[in-house]
Amino acid sequence: GAVVSQHPSWVICKSGTSVKIECRSLDFQATTMFWYRQFPKQSLMLMATSNEGSKATYEQGVEKDKFLINHASLTLSTLTVTSAHPEDSSFYICSARDQRGMQFFGPGTRLTVL
């Protein structure tokens, strides 16, 4: 089956620092990847859609300058949380869309900002 990995699985950082999260499709090429945010006991909220080689499309209310997304290859997308603050603490999940249009999710990254 299609496998999506994320790195790191968890990260703790100080307020004001930037954090980069990687999302990789391991056994398929993904022209489109997605970044979601999930708060405890809540649903997944789409932050942005990332297309290989082009700028990401952000959902309404998501600050593009704060959440920088780069999709440099067909197997890698990165999310950088810039100048992180405690309110950015959350579970960040990526997904990758295969050629059949199915989305496969990564295991998530737990970000804690102190």
Add this chain to the structure above:
Amino acid sequence: QQQVKQSPQSLIVQKGGISIINCAYENTAFDYFPWYQQFPGKGPALLIAIRPDVSEKKEGRFTISFNKSAKQFSLHIMDSQPGDSATYFCAARSPEGGGNKLTFGTGTQLKVEL
């Protein structure tokens, strides 16, 4: 119109019983309806999915029933097991943007008791 309403919010079922989770949508343009299973601290995993031209799909102990006229679909877990205890999300795919975006329900926490 992009909402997907899911119920119940939580569910307790005895081992061997049937777990039923319901979802309803408004947007008739949705063209694909997957269900995801999520364990704590993990990313969602695709469980089973259905397209609107099919009324029922069964895979092992999991069945999706789809009622296009009522704009409702449900997940049935037969012979529920303690290992099924997890959060379940229904979702609906929108054809906008090339058929990429998933809208998630609010989630159902299932607990299967011995």
